Every structure is written in C-alpha cells, then in structure tokens.
Amino acid sequence: MDEFDDNEIAKLLRLKRYEQPPPGYFDNFLHEFHRRQRDELLRQPLWRICLERTHDFMFRLNVPSLTSYPAAIAAVLICAAVISLRIYQEPEIARVAVRSRPALSATTNAEGEWTLASPVATRVFTTRSLRNSSESARTHRAAAPPRYVLDSVPVSYEPTFKF
Amino acid sequence: MNPSVALPPARRLTDLLSSGLGARAKSKREAMNQARKDEDQQLVARTQSGDAAAFDQLVVKYTPRLYGLVYNMTSNHEDTNDLLQDVFSKAYKAIRGFRGKSSFYTWIHSIAVNMTLNFLKKRGRRFHLSLDDVDSSIQNDKEFLELTATSSPVREADLSELQRRLNEAMMKLSDEHRAVVTMFHIQGMPHAEISKILRVSEGTVRSRLFYANRQLQNYLDEFRKNPVA
Numbered sequence: 001m002d003e004f005d006d007n008e009i010a011k012l013l014r015l016k017r018y019e020q021p022p023p024g025y026f027d028n029f030l031h032e033f034h035r036r037q038r039d040e041l042l043r044q045p046l047w048r049i050c051l052e053r054t055h056d057f058m059f060r061l062n063v064p065s066l067t068s069y070p071a072a073i074a075a076v077l078i079c080a081a082v083i084s085l086r087i088y089q090e091p092e093i094a095r096v097a098v099r100s101r102p103a104l105s106a107t108t109n110a111e112g113e114w115t116l117a118s119p120v121a122t123r124v125f126t127t128r129s130l131r132n133s134s135e136s137a138r139t140h141r142a143a144a145p146p147r148y149v150l151d152s153v154p155v156s157y158e159p160t161f162k163f
Numbered sequence: 164m165n166p167s168v169a170l171p172p173a174r175r176l177t178d179l180l181s182s183g184l185g186a187r188a189k190s191k192r193e194a195m196n197q198a199r200k201d202e203d204q205q206l207v208a209r210t211q212s213g214d215a216a217a218f219d220q221l222v223v224k225y226t227p228r229l230y231g232l233v234y235n236m237t238s239n240h241e242d243t244n245d246l247l248q249d250v251f252s253k254a255y256k257a258i259r260g261f262r263g264k265s266s267f268y269t270w271i272h273s274i275a276v277n278m279t280l281n282f283l284k285k286r287g288r289r290f291h292l293s294l295d296d297v298d299s300s301i302q303n304d305k306e307f308l309e310l311t312a313t314s315s316p317v318r319e320a321d322l323s324e325l326q327r328r329l330n331e332a333m334m335k336l337s338d339e340h341r342a343v344v345t346m347f348h349i350q351g352m353p354h355a356e357i358s359k360i361l362r363v364s365e366g367t368v369r370s371r372l373f374y375a376n377r378q379l380q381n382y383l384d385e386f387r388k389n390p391v392a
Contacts, residue, residue: 005380006380009348009379009380013344013379014348014349014351015326016330017231019234021243026230029222029247030223032244033222033251037252
C-alpha cells in the first residue's frame with residue numbers, strides 16, 4: 001500500500017478524539033465559568049445591571065403576552081398627552097409673571113413721576129432697584145392693608161374661670 | 164456463484180440497514196437522540212424560567228463535546244478554553260431568545276463553530292500548536308489496533324509523529340474545511356447535521372469534505388515519502 005486512502009485518513013482523524021485536555025479540566029470548567037460570569041457582572045455599569053434585571057423581571061412576568069400592541073400604543077399616547085399638557089402649561093405661568101412685573105414697576109414709578117413710555121422699556125433701562133431692603137422693611141407695616149379682623153385667641157390661652 | 168456477491172455495494176448496504184440488526188441499531192440511535200432532545204428541552208425551559216442550575220447541567224453535558232470541536236479547529240488548548248467560556252456565556256445570554264426551531268444541540272454547536280471561525284479569522288496564521296495529551300484508552304481502540312497492527316503506511320511511520328503531522332496538515336486547511344473535517348471525521352456528525360450547523364447545503368458539506376480529504380492525503384503522502392521534512 002503506497003498511499004493513504006480516505007479510509008485510513010478517516011481512521012487517523014478519528015483517533016484525534018483521544019486527545020484530551022489536562023486532567024481535571026472538565027471538573028473545573030464550571031467553576032471557571034461561574035467566576036468569569038461574576039467578573040463580567042462586576043465590570044458592567046450599574047445602569048446596565050438595572051436594565052437587565054428589569055428585563056428579566058418583565059420576562060418572568062411575561063409582560064409582552066399580557067399587553068397587546070393597541071394597549072401599548074394607547075399608553076404611549078396618554079404619556080405623550082400628559083407631557084405635552086405640562087409643557088403647554090409652563091409658558092402660561094411664565095407669561096403671567098412677566099406681565100405682573102411691569103405693573104409693579106409702574107406703581108413704584110408713580111411715587112416719582114408718571115411716564116407714558118412702555119413699562120417694559122422702563123423696567124429694562126432703569127438701573128436703580130425698585131425698592132432697597134431697608135426701605136422695604138420700613139414701609140412694610142405701613143403698606144400693609146388695615147386689619148379689621150381680630151386675631152382669635154387660642155383656646156388654651158382663654159381664662160379657665162368665667163363668671 | 165453466490166448471488167449476494169454479485170449485488171452492487173449500495174444494494175448490500177441497504178440490505179444490511181433493512182435487516183433486523185441494522186434497523187434495531189438505527190431505532191436505538193434515534194431513541195437516544197430523542198431522549199437527549201427531550202432532556203435538553205426541559206433544561207432549556209428551566210433555564211428560560213430563571214433556573215441557573217439547569218444551565219449548569221447543560222454546560223457540564225456539552226463541554227467535552229464542544230471542547231473536541233473547538234480544540235480540533237484551533238489546535239490550541241488556551242484558545243479553546245477561552246472560546247468555550249465565551250460560547251457558554253453567549254449562549255446563556257441568548258437562551259431567552261431560543262425558540263426551539265432547531266435542537267439545543269444544533270444551536271450550541273452553531274454558536275461554537277461561528278465564534279471559532281470568527282476567532283480564527285482574527286487570529287490569522289499567528290498560532291502555535293499546543294497538543295493535548297492522548298488519552299490512554301486509545302490503546303483499546305479498535306481502529307488504533309488496526310492501524311498499528313496491519314501493514315500500512317501508518318505502521319511504517321511513528322504513530323505519534325504521524326498524529327503531529329496530521330495536526331499540522333489540518334492547520335493548513337482553510338477554516339471552513341477544517342470545521343467540516345472536524346465535525347464529520349472526529350465528532351462523527353452526519354452530513355445533514357453539519358449542514359444545519361453551518362447553514363449550507365449538504366452538497367456543499369460533501370464537496371468541502373472531499374476537497375479536504377484530498378488535501379490531507381497529499382500532505383500525509385509527502386510526509387511518508389520524505390519523513391525528515
């Protein structure tokens with residue numbers, strides 16, 4: 001027999017099954033696998049771990065089967081509506097605040113001189129503060145509206161004996 | 164003249180398969196395969212429901228087999244170890260998406276083969292052979308006894324040297340051809356299973372196998388003619 005035939009090559013190749021890793025390799029493989037998994041887990045950022053845990057939790061609950069696509073779309077639409085409402089309302093509050101400030105400046109200016117210039121311009125170009133802190137402290141009580149309602153006395157302070 | 168001798172070989176093989184012995188062996192193999200599939204299916208279902216111990220059982224079960232596959236494709240123990248760890252890690256992450264269209268056996272083997280082929284592309288030709296020890300049970304192997312006892316080119320050469328040359332010859336094959344040779348000759352997988360794992364046709368598997376056999380034959384013949392080289 002001069003040449004290797006297919007059969008002999010096949011037999012030789014089959015003998016490669018006997019090439020084995022070092023003894024105990026298969027026993028330690030699982031421990032090594034667990035160790036590597038732990039290391040990998042520790043190397044992951046926190047947000048990723050949270051995401052995976054949430055995903056696992058959802059998977060266990062089998063959420064996809066519980067919620068249909070229309071329900072998911074409806075939920076998304078509701079969220080979008082709530083968010084857009086909030087965004088729409090926020091500028092309204094800001095506008096009220098802007099409008100009230102010129103009114104304030106107009107009253108303070110009334111102490112000195114009245115001007116027909118737009119309140120916005122007055123507010124913008126006036127460098128003097130409207131009221132400084134000491135002035136505000138002095139005029140606070142005077143500017144307060146008169147009180148016609150007497151403060152009620154707490155029950156505990158009332159005299160015990162009444163005749 | 165004995166009529167059975169006149170029958171073409173294919174016919175005789177069919178007769179053997181259809182005979183009681185062949186049919187019994189075949190049905191026994193099928194029953195074993197089915198039992199393996201059922202067991203795997205249960206373990207996969209348990210893993211999918213969050214039982215990590217079930218996946219450990221799958222790791223223990225498939226490590227020796229996958230080790231043989233990856234090792235014979237890389238010819239390096241350290242690379243094989245790292246690859247196997249990555250294979251099981253990837254499988255564990257992806258097992259929730261496993262819908263059972265193929266068996267777990269096919270699925271895990273395709274992950275291993277694809278990852279090894281990717282690794283070999285990256286590694287290129289920079290490698291060194293790290294041969295594992297030959298298990299002592301080879302002495303009892305029928306084919307080993309045949310190869311060493313009968314008059315053949317194998318007997319003329321030192322068997323261990325021949326094995327070394329065979330490993331070198333294997334590494335000269337392209338990665339895809341080596342994968343087919345490993346799965347068919349060493350792992351003993353049928354063509355259909357290999358075609359499922361590699362996602363190619365059975366014809367492609369057969370042609371790769373034929374081409375790889377020719378190449379191996381040429382390398383080993385060269386060694387036999389010029390053993391010093």
